[in-house]
Amino acid sequence: MSQMTNEVDNNVHYDDQTGSQLNDDGNGVGVVLKKGPWTAAEDALLVNYVQKHGEGNWNVVQNYSGLSRCGKSCRLRWANHLRPNLKKGAFTAEEERMIAELHAKMGNKWARMAAHLPGRTDNEIKNYWNTRMKRRRRAGLPLYPPEVLLQAFQERKHGQGTGEISDGDGGHRDFLKKNNYEIHDAIFDSLKENQGILPFLPDLPAISANSFLPNGLGSPPYCNLLPSTLPNHDHLQESTMSFIGSSELNSNRFYPFDHIKDNTSDKISESFGLYSPLDRGVSHGSICYSHSLSNGNSSTSKPTSEAVKSELPSLQIPETEFGSWGTSPPPPLNESLDVFIHSPQPPNALDSGSSSPLNSGLLDALLYQANTLGCSKNNSSDKSSNSSIATPGDRAECSALNMYETEWEDYADPLSPFGATSILNEHPVVSTNGNSWDEWELFQTFSENSADNNERLQSIDQVWTPKSENQSMSLLNFTLPDVLITSDWHELYSDHDSTNQAIMTEASDDISGQ
DNA sequence: AAGCATGACAACCGCAATTAG
DNA sequence: ACTAATTGCGGTTGTCATGCT
Known part of the structure; x- marks a missing residue:
């Protein structure tokens, strides 16, 4: 995003602006962990780390990559932005329909919904839905299209509710x-x-x-x-x-x-x-x-x-x-x-x-x-x-x-x-x-x-x-x-x-x- | 042009579930 | 069985861009 592009090479700025936290996982007690938007350099470090070590063990990323980020932040950054096959850009009509349908079935189970939308992250879907819902609510509009309601209703009624979409719930x-x-x-x-x-x-x-x-x-x-x-x-x-x-x-x-x-x-x-x-x-x-x-x-x-x-x-x-x-x-x-x-x-x-x-x-x-x-x-x-x-x-x-x-x-x-x-x-x-x-x-x-x-x-x-x-x-x-x-x-x-x-x-x- | 409202994202936080020791 | 660490998830907040008044 444009936000991100503006953040390159401004570590100091964000360190000062967003503050920091101490690592609490024992890996480098006293190390100041950076917060706030990621820079391109940090992204590169993280990508490099994952390429070498694979996903997981996020809490040790800073030990191997030189990143001053907590494992949580690394995982999130990787999952939401750096991992391959991520689909960027606006949701397609089909995806929007899917989201409405999935939400009608699952509720706020963003991760589960994301599983049905390849390349999309739970965060993305969540943001989309919340924004959309805010907008619709403000306009006094229903959240679900009638056909989604009807379809979901019928599917549930006829016992095929889970169908191809199994929410595991x-x-x-x-x-x-x-x-x-x-x-x-x-x-x-x-x-x-x-x-x-x-x-x-x-x-x-x-x-x-x-x-x-x-x-x-x-x-x-x-x-x-x-x-x-x-x-x-x-x-x-x-x-x-x-x-x-x-x-x-x-x-x-x-x-x-x-x-x-x-x-x-x-x-x-x-x-x-x-x-x-x-x-x-x-x-x-x-x-x-x-x-x-x-x-x-x-x-x-x-x-x-x-x-x-x-x-x-x-x-x-x-x-x-x-x-x-x-x-x-x-x-x-x-x-x-x-x-x-x-x-x-x-x-x-x-x-x-x-x-x-x-x-x-x-x-x-x-x-x-x-x-x-x-x-x-x-x-x-x-x-x-x-x-x-x-x-x-x-x-x-x-x-x-x-x-x-x-x-x-x-x-x-x-x-x-x-x-x-x-x-x-x-x-x-x-x-x-x-x-x-x-x-x-x-x-x-x-x-x-x-x-x-x-x-x-x-x-x-x-x-x-x-x-x-x-x-x-x-x-x-x-x-x-x-x-x-x-x-x-x-x-x-x-x-x-x-x-x-x-x-x-x-x-x-x-x-x-x- | 300035101020405000809103949208779109990104990231953080806290909690819960899972896993490892 | 217990505990701590790790991971996953959902809610929330913050920031910037854009459009409108």
């Missing part, structure tokens, strides 16, 4: 599978991270709580959601019921966004964990409350803001804990669910009366989403009739949708394996050049100023067809167009809904089918 998965409690990491991760996948429901029909809770949690699909092996089922049910009771699900009919009619659209985003670009507060409830379940264990003793801090993607649970679950009674799961279920709601949530499924946690948000999708297919009249509700929410929803639509522009590259081509061919896009962020804003403005939402939603209804539903299940290669400034953008909208629907249908099937 099957411990907790085994546990999950054994307990028929297999919910894909990525789904929860995505929900937890920013839940961008949820808010882009095409519309928000009023649905009857009874329609998907015919007999409360004691009947499908909820009863099947619970691990059949749970010995403390009653307890869990009771807990879950109280959880449901805390929401508006116990009313005959609830309007998911009704309660936010009078609130700002931020509440929707907050409820679904969709970050507002303007508000990245770390204490957003949805993040906090989703954490316990997504982790599958109760980590709520810690400040929930940590969920944000740690950027936990997948089931980032110490494997020992899961391992112990496998050999000991499942109460931890109960507890975790219990904790999740009884997750304290922020006072304002209660005060505002927004104890809706949106605020009560990602589980019912997920289920709500899944069921809503089901309802939306069967009840277009409801859809249209309800498209008139919650104007502010609708706007927020629209915003979320818009974000989603432009979200995966990275994957809209015609060369991308996600294959934007077909979509782009099917749906003429007016503008498709370059980066779309500005265009997205333009589009958002367009959307917000466009004809009233009812009309838009009706259009969506019109373009919904069983065909698109069927297609949705084969949309693994579906890619969002780069830009959606198009006269018939609602058709794209509809296709996104298809993907979304596919995901949520999978989620619903997966949950109810367990």
Whole structure:
């Protein structure tokens, strides 16, 4: 890097600037070890050493090479920069897709991910992901492309989760599978991270709580959601019921966004964990409350803001804990669910009366989403009739949708394996050049100023067809167009809904089918 | 042009796991 | 079996470049 090139022959500068540390490995006590950026001369020394002695024994490098670096630093330098076959430069589209996919499966297992990306280092991947995630989070965008979510979900569902990608982290998965409690990491991760996948429901029909809770949690699909092996089922049910009771699900009919009619659209985003670009507060409830379940264990003793801090993607649970679950009674799961279920709601949530499924946690948000999708297919009249509700929410929803639509522009590259081509061919896009962020804003403005939402939603209804539903299940290669400034953008909208629907249908099937 | 925000990297730190004695 | 050393990993921080206001 340019940084490095500027550092050649300036040892003194960096010694003074970055300080030093004493060697603590006994090899040269009192020797001042250099820190900071490596110089070309140091690199040469290290390369020379490795060529002569091979990798390893890093702590003795300074003895043989004359380097004043600790072994750790040498190893890192070699691994990240000097070893042969390192691939430099920007990640390719394929690599980016791989990273998203791997992260959806593995979480922050950078080293494992690097193993699947020849020539790339864990540090590189980590930096890439963190930067990318920061950017996306700031923009309020979901971390994973829907097709990655769907694919991962399907793979997990069909027991081919590891497939060609073995993360070696099957411990907790085994546990999950054994307990028929297999919910894909990525789904929860995505929900937890920013839940961008949820808010882009095409519309928000009023649905009857009874329609998907015919007999409360004691009947499908909820009863099947619970691990059949749970010995403390009653307890869990009771807990879950109280959880449901805390929401508006116990009313005959609830309007998911009704309660936010009078609130700002931020509440929707907050409820679904969709970050507002303007508000990245770390204490957003949805993040906090989703954490316990997504982790599958109760980590709520810690400040929930940590969920944000740690950027936990997948089931980032110490494997020992899961391992112990496998050999000991499942109460931890109960507890975790219990904790999740009884997750304290922020006072304002209660005060505002927004104890809706949106605020009560990602589980019912997920289920709500899944069921809503089901309802939306069967009840277009409801859809249209309800498209008139919650104007502010609708706007927020629209915003979320818009974000989603432009979200995966990275994957809209015609060369991308996600294959934007077909979509782009099917749906003429007016503008498709370059980066779309500005265009997205333009589009958002367009959307917000466009004809009233009812009309838009009706259009969506019109373009919904069983065909698109069927297609949705084969949309693994579906890619969002780069830009959606198009006269018939609602058709794209509809296709996104298809993907979304596919995901949520999978989620619903997966949950109810367990 | 200056200041600021952000991105991209590189490197360090601490902890945990593994290995060697 | 125990301990220390080594290695690996993930989180975090620091620096520079770039773009925007």
